[in-house]
Amino acid sequence: MLLYYFEMTLSEEDYIKAIYHLSQIDSKSVATNAIAEQMKTKPSSVTDMVKKLSEKSLVKYKKYQGVSLSEKGRLVALSIIRKHRLWEVFLVDKLNFSWDEVHEVAEQLEHIKSDALIDKLDAHLGFPKVDPHGDPIPNKEGFFTKSVKKLISELPILSEGVCVGVNDSSVTFLKFLDKNNIALGDTFKILDREEFDGSVTISTRAGSIRISEQIASNLFLEIVDEE
Amino acid sequence: MLLYYFEMTLSEEDYIKAIYHLSQIDSKSVATNAIAEQMKTKPSSVTDMVKKLSEKSLVKYKKYQGVSLSEKGRLVALSIIRKHRLWEVFLVDKLNFSWDEVHEVAEQLEHIKSDALIDKLDAHLGFPKVDPHGDPIPNKEGFFTKSVKKLISELPILSEGVCVGVNDSSVTFLKFLDKNNIALGDTFKILDREEFDGSVTISTRAGSIRISEQIASNLFLEIVDEE
DNA sequence: AAATAAATTTAGACAAAGCTAAAAAATTGT
DNA sequence: ACAATTTTTTAGCTTTGTCTAAATTTATTT
Numbered sequence: 001m002l003l004y005y006f007e008m009t010l011s012e013e014d015y016i017k018a019i020y021h022l023s024q025i026d027s028k029s030v031a032t033n034a035i036a037e038q039m040k041t042k043p044s045s046v047t048d049m050v051k052k053l054s055e056k057s058l059v060k061y062k063k064y065q066g067v068s069l070s071e072k073g074r075l076v077a078l079s080i081i082r083k084h085r086l087w088e089v090f091l092v093d094k095l096n097f098s099w100d101e102v103h104e105v106a107e108q109l110e111h112i113k114s115d116a117l118i119d120k121l122d123a124h125l126g127f128p129k130v131d132p133h134g135d136p137i138p139n140k141e142g143f144f145t146k147s148v149k150k151l152i153s154e155l156p157i158l159s160e161g162v163c164v165g166v167n168d169s170s171v172t173f174l175k176f177l178d179k180n181n182i183a184l185g186d187t188f189k190i191l192d193r194e195e196f197d198g199s200v201t202i203s204t205r206a207g208s209i210r211i212s213e214q215i216a217s218n219l220f221l222e223i224v225d226e227e
Numbered sequence: 228m229l230l231y232y233f234e235m236t237l238s239e240e241d242y243i244k245a246i247y248h249l250s251q252i253d254s255k256s257v258a259t260n261a262i263a264e265q266m267k268t269k270p271s272s273v274t275d276m277v278k279k280l281s282e283k284s285l286v287k288y289k290k291y292q293g294v295s296l297s298e299k300g301r302l303v304a305l306s307i308i309r310k311h312r313l314w315e316v317f318l319v320d321k322l323n324f325s326w327d328e329v330h331e332v333a334e335q336l337e338h339i340k341s342d343a344l345i346d347k348l349d350a351h352l353g354f355p356k357v358d359p360h361g362d363p364i365p366n367k368e369g370f371f372t373k374s375v376k377k378l379i380s381e382l383p384i385l386s387e388g389v390c391v392g393v394n395d396s397s398v399t400f401l402k403f404l405d406k407n408n409i410a411l412g413d414t415f416k417i418l419d420r421e422e423f424d425g426s427v428t429i430s431t432r433a434g435s436i437r438i439s440e441q442i443a444s445n446l447f448l449e450i451v452d453e454e
Numbered sequence: 455a456a457a458t459a460a461a462t463t464t465a466g467a468c469a470a471a472g473c474t475a476a477a478a479a480a481t482t483g484t
Numbered sequence: 485a486c487a488a489t490t491t492t493t494t495a496g497c498t499t500t501g502t503c504t505a506a507a508t509t510t511a512t513t514t
């Protein structure tokens with residue numbers, strides 16, 4: 001990622017990331033109030049910070065017109081997201097955290113400044129393409145393949161992918177998965193779908209099983225697609 | 228390490244660490260000027276911070292009389308040092324940094340706040356006792372075995388230990404080590420020492436070799452002693 | 455097209471952590 | 485013992501990122 005040769009404070013980095021995420025949702029320019037809510041701060045604080053980021057050409061800002069990232073700001077955001085997601089992979093794959101425990105710690109680790117560290121971490125992890133939630137990891141240049149994380153219920157027959165998450169993390173659902181030998185990281189192939197009730201037959205390591213529509217709409221697969 | 232239930236800023240943690248290190252050297256109470264030099268700041272700033280740390284009972288402070296850590300402060304210092312050294316082991320053992328490149332990054336990583344993270348990192352690394360420089364890693368309760376990192380030239384015959392560092396990191400010296408199959412992490416035993424010129428015979432994986440006094444006074448061994 | 459409501463910005467303050475310059479205490483030298 | 489020097493502290497100012505309250509602009513309603 002074309003390193004940024006200027007110092008950024010922790011707070012600035014958090015704002016850039018928040019603006020990036022909000023503009024993913026809306027694709028328009030982002031409202032002051034929306035940023036304030038995301039950052040758990042007040043709109044007046046946002047205005048101050050946005051002016052500062054604008055001075056540094058990280059965002060495009062016109063009074064009362066909302067804010068959007070500049071190309072420079074976008075690359076900064078992607079560099080932070082890259083770090084965040086690589087650390088999440090580390091926490092899950094190497095330190096045995098479960099995929100739903102890692103966000104908070106990764107929020108801290110993403111601010112560590114060292115290009116060498118991230119390069120070596122990336123290599124150590126085997127250059128992963130997605131984080132434990134199935135979200136794509138940008139490469140050094142800020143490129144990444146669009147997320148193709150989808151619910152089993154939304155995928156066509158013969159799709160193949162890695163199970164990367166659940167919608168419903170209730171205890172009963174997680175117990176069901178356990179009983180049926182379904183774990184995050186497993187590779188599934190969708191063999192068939194019943195018109196009648198939406199139930200789906202999938203092949204797993206342990207053989208093929210039939211799951212109800214309700215289950216299928218709670219399991220996310222990360223599609224291992226062309227690249 | 229008896230977690231500290233109060234928030235500490237990055238700066239406060241750095242001061243506590245600096246005071247700890249300075250009181251290791253001097254064992255007396257630490258001077259304002261000494262802290263200022265260590266922290267690359269001005270004495271007046273130190274006075275301000277020391278007052279703040281005193282309010283929080285992390286240090287004992289009387290005007291004009293210098294400062295020393297309270298028991299609480301000492302435990303905080305050891306917790307930070309524990310984190311610093313564990314991260315150094317990670318960087319060297321897992322990410323293939325060389326032992327002289329890791330300090331700066333570990334300075335950042337040591338401030339990450341998560342007990343679970345440090346516990347799991349410790350386990351992942353196999354509960355190491357010393358960092359890549361041979362300095363001891365305090366355990367969770369703040370206990371550690373005193374460092375027994377010594378130059379080969381200062382050790383008695385039949386001592387055995389792991390090579391953990393060099394005094395002189397010049398290219399020529401490092402090349403010499405390479406040529407003689409000496410690497411950090413190797414275990415050596417001191418077999419004999421010549422009265423005449425101080426040269427030493429040591430046994431290595433590759434057999435026993437004779438090294439000059441000059442070499443012996445540039446190689447640190449970490450003694451694997453009783454504990 | 456006003457009037458009202460909502461969103462945004464400005465102005466002025468505050469806490470953290472630093473600085474400079476000046477004052478006060480401690481130490482040293484003779 | 486006391487003058488000179490060094491160390492430490494105080495006082496007042498700066499910057500960063502936040503806040504509240506008031507003012508202003510934009511959006512919505514009738």
